[in-house]
Amino acid sequence: MKITYCARSERSTRNRFMRLKHSGDLRRAHRVEVVRSFYGGEPRTRLELANQLGLSVATIGTIVGELTKAGFLKEAAGARTGGGRPATQLTLRGGGSLVVGVDVAETYVTAELFDQAMARLARKRVPVLENAPEAVVEHVLAAVAAVRRQVYEAPVSAIGVSLPGQVEARLRPLLERRWDVPVLLDNPLKAITLAEQMFGAARDQDDVIVVNLGTGVGLGVVAGGRLLRGATNNAGEWGHTVLEAGGQPCRCGGRGCVEAYVGAGALMRLLEGSPFLVSGDQDATVARLAEAVRLGDSAALETLTRFARPLGLALANAVNMLNPELIVFGGWVSAALGEPLVSAVTPVIKEYALATPFEAATAVLGRHLDNPVSLGMAVLAFETHLLD
Amino acid sequence: MKITYCARSERSTRNRFMRLKHSGDLRRAHRVEVVRSFYGGEPRTRLELANQLGLSVATIGTIVGELTKAGFLKEAAGARTGGGRPATQLTLRGGGSLVVGVDVAETYVTAELFDQAMARLARKRVPVLENAPEAVVEHVLAAVAAVRRQVYEAPVSAIGVSLPGQVEARLRPLLERRWDVPVLLDNPLKAITLAEQMFGAARDQDDVIVVNLGTGVGLGVVAGGRLLRGATNNAGEWGHTVLEAGGQPCRCGGRGCVEAYVGAGALMRLLEGSPFLVSGDQDATVARLAEAVRLGDSAALETLTRFARPLGLALANAVNMLNPELIVFGGWVSAALGEPLVSAVTPVIKEYALATPFEAATAVLGRHLDNPVSLGMAVLAFETHLLD
Incomplete structure (x- = not known):
């Protein structure tokens, strides 16, 4: 499967100041943004989303419609009533499309499996005893296979792998075509920062x-x-x-x-x-x-x-x-x-x-000191769906 | 008149990832972006704008309508024909709303008057011989008055003043209520960078x-x-x-x-x-x-x-x-x-x-070594209109 590097997909969600080339890019960026706004937060209505994100209610309606149809959002159990008529609250739908986030560190590889609401379903950490690239890649494959084996109820749809800069060039070609699903590579700094920004101290x-x-x-x-x-x-x-x-x-x-x-x-x-x-x-x-x-x-x-x-x-x-x-x-x-x-x-x-x-x-x-790298990579991997 | 500091108005054009609080903010941000896209560039059609900025043609139509009605955009003289039917080209309208950009440096003050298409109409540079804040402010007022006197055909609608960080706190209160139009303050680094980004090497x-x-x-x-x-x-x-x-x-x-x-x-x-x-x-x-x-x-x-x-x-x-x-x-x-x-x-x-x-x-x-500071401040001052 194709490997995307440097979160190029995320770059394409850059806003208009960043010279998007197609108007579809903006729609995809909106999808990412709506999903991100639910991480670690409460269910909310279309109106609340529109106010929070600075988009019109009509635009939010369209995006929510797309995301619901694709199975990423659902209506929350209860409905809050304000001064006026009750409004439907939305929330992330769990399960669904599973993703794996992988942290390739110098002394270990950690793979974690998440559902599409970023709930962690499985985790596998293997020590890296030998630093030859081929050996590291075998550890990565083993860790990913281990977490995939632990959860049967849904297929894995994307894998995000964090590679430290100094080994990226050597590991990248070895990881190509080793999995049957899209793979996204990035570096641990970006993954950690995204995790802190979405779920943590930031x-x-x-x-x-x-x-x-x-x-x-x-x-x-x-x-x-x-x-x-x-x-x-x-x-x-x-x-x-x-x-x-x-x-x-x-x-x-x-x-x-x-x-x-x-x-x-x-x-x-x-x-x-x-x-x-x-x-x-x-x-x-x-x-x-x-x-x-x-x-x-x-x-x-x-x-x-x-x-x-x-x-x-x-x-x-x-x-x-x-x-x-x-x-x-x-x-x-x-x-x-x-x-x-x-x-x-x-x-x-x-x-x-x-x-x-x-x-x-x-x-x-930092609040997410457990493994923010795998979490951040899982978020980036999941977002490849939103950017399709 | 009210002084806005730190380009707070520009901060409010931050995109949705930056948590705009009102959907109107996004519309204002779009206006800024459309106007900026014309700086130093060619006339273009709504479709070209939409493609360049990653917005839908409908959204561009609305923004162009607002900007044309407000007198900031106009139809260009010629119309280009592509493979299909001819499409109207748009361009910035000159004249109109004039703005002054002021560069307060350690040894001089430069004031420049621009029309709304950022064509420079007048310039005045005065040496600063004494560094007492009151003296500097008098130089600023004199330089601005000088460029305003040089051009009678249109009123000045906003003034942007760049103040170096080390003197900002002392000059700011002295500049308040000295002009009859809105004043925007920022620092020279931001102004230079914006000028290079809009018109120069960047x-x-x-x-x-x-x-x-x-x-x-x-x-x-x-x-x-x-x-x-x-x-x-x-x-x-x-x-x-x-x-x-x-x-x-x-x-x-x-x-x-x-x-x-x-x-x-x-x-x-x-x-x-x-x-x-x-x-x-x-x-x-x-x-x-x-x-x-x-x-x-x-x-x-x-x-x-x-x-x-x-x-x-x-x-x-x-x-x-x-x-x-x-x-x-x-x-x-x-x-x-x-x-x-x-x-x-x-x-x-x-x-x-x-x-x-x-x-x-x-x-x-850098390409705009003449006075990017006044130019950048004029752009920021003009944009206060687009953000209204």
């Missing part, structure tokens, strides 16, 4: 940065309500902006990159010689550090404070550049360190950012 | 950074076809991202900011002891340097190469973050140094940016 926020802290680091950006993708879907490479010219060597081959100071590898370096270090095991090391921080261990707190300096400086640069209202701390390192990380970093952001953009921004932990 | 480009190099420096960003504003209209403060922690003192009170290395003041410092330096005169100094660069003077070229290093590094960071397809060099320093600046900076961007975003980006000189 709901109803227009200008957001989602900081992904793990072995690699990056920034997902919502600008004016939309995912920032850039010309070739590479926006958000904050991890490879230079923090110190000629500084620490980075995995990318450069020197002084943000990632070389705030990636899990840098945290391991910071912990050398400390009792928190579990040599060769980032997960265990960060977990130990996090536990000690929670217990108020002074050496652990001191490490957190040192780690927060380059992170806060690099985030201050992002705050000055992008002027977000919300900074969401995501990724497994943020999940492990939790609120103490946010508290340690915030004063450093304040020290380096201009006063106005600093005051405009609130820093919070 | 036309038909969706992902652009406009580097404004002058005494202060900043970045205007077009992301997915739209101006990036951020939560409080402060996006683009690239000039105050940190290039070197604890480095050169900056006018903002911080240390190591990009501006402290690539602003005109930094260039003056770089030229200390050289024959190009005209002490206390940035304009004359940069003009001398530019002339020497053009003549191939080796000391001048060496200075340009040194100046290009921090600039290229800081731009590489922006390229990694934003993944633009186009980098536009704007501002008076770029205008003075010209193509040799672009040529000197490009290899440094390549050195520090990731390969994929670097390859995606093209660097060019």
Whole structure:
């Protein structure tokens, strides 16, 4: 089956300022928007949808009609009465078209199966012990097959796979024609950010940065309500902006990159010689550090404070550049360190950012730390139906 | 008259992904979009507009009807015949509603008068010798009065004033109720970027950074076809991202900011002891340097190469973050140094940016170097009519 890359389909939902080439694109964009507006929210009437989305009731009527006929929306059980006559409430229809979201990380592959209302039906996580592309692809196929086997009542209609930038070029050809349904590829930053925007901490926020802290680091950006993708879907490479010219060597081959100071590898370096270090095991090391921080261990707190300096400086640069209202701390390192990380970093952001953009921004932990990557990819995969 | 700040009116044209609150907002957004699509372009038919903007012919018909009735559009002189029946071509109607765009810079105030098709009818530039806010405001009032006196045939219907961030808070209250027409305030970065996007080097480009190099420096960003504003209209403060922690003192009170290395003041410092330096005169100094660069003077070229290093590094960071397809060099320093600046900076961007975003980006000189600030402010001021 055809593989779509770079969420090209989503690019085609860009609004009119973005020079849609066909009027049908706008109708498809409206469908996506109506479905998205139901995620994590209440049932609502056509009139409420029209008001929320700034569309006419007639337009909403047409879109709702299409989506209902296609089986994506249904009338909700009850009907609310306002001052006037009762109006029918609509909601997402569960079941139906199932989708799989896959998170290909450096040490594991997670596949999750969702129904079309994005309720999770099954999950499979397999460790990646060998990094050869062929081996990784076999893990991906196995994980997807496992979740598909767990649910028989409906067919899977699309698969979304998140591939980290550094392996994308090698994995992509190996994934082609391995499944019988459409496949959408994107990168984890975009998936995480979309998940936070649809279901998480960034709901109803227009200008957001989602900081992904793990072995690699990056920034997902919502600008004016939309995912920032850039010309070739590479926006958000904050991890490879230079923090110190000629500084620490980075995995990318450069020197002084943000990632070389705030990636899990840098945290391991910071912990050398400390009792928190579990040599060769980032997960265990960060977990130990996090536990000690929670217990108020002074050496652990001191490490957190040192780690927060380059992170806060690099985030201050992002705050000055992008002027977000919300900074969401995501990724497994943020999940492990939790609120103490946010508290340690915030004063450093304040020290380096201009006063106005600093005051405009609130820093919070991401809410969907379980697996926002698979969830975001499932949403993107599902939307291929809405864009047909 | 009421002063609108931060292009709040333009914010209200945000598309549905941005949660418009009323369906009328979308209609107003369509009006802006139709008018913008004519800037710098050819007359076109309703069908061509519909295809270009991704709207239905019926919607375009309604919008064109409204805009024609309001006197903003007219039928073009000729009618083109395609394969089928001849279709009426539309174009912007000149004259009509005049607007003034004002550029308040550190050493001058420029006011320009435009008709509603953005043809410039008059221009007045006055030097600013004293920086007290009251004095600056008198210069602004004088410049605007001068251009209004030059054109009698139509009334001025709106005034757009660009204020640099550092003086905005002090000037804003002094400008209130000084004119008899609506006034729109914004910052120069946004105005320059809009001018480049509507009339200049960035036309038909969706992902652009406009580097404004002058005494202060900043970045205007077009992301997915739209101006990036951020939560409080402060996006683009690239000039105050940190290039070197604890480095050169900056006018903002911080240390190591990009501006402290690539602003005109930094260039003056770089030229200390050289024959190009005209002490206390940035304009004359940069003009001398530019002339020497053009003549191939080796000391001048060496200075340009040194100046290009921090600039290229800081731009590489922006390229990694934003993944633009186009980098536009704007501002008076770029205008003075010209193509040799672009040529000197490009290899440094390549050195520090990731390969994929670097390859995606093209660097060019800005096209509207005359006064994009007044032009951009005039467009924003005119659009207050379309948003009524």
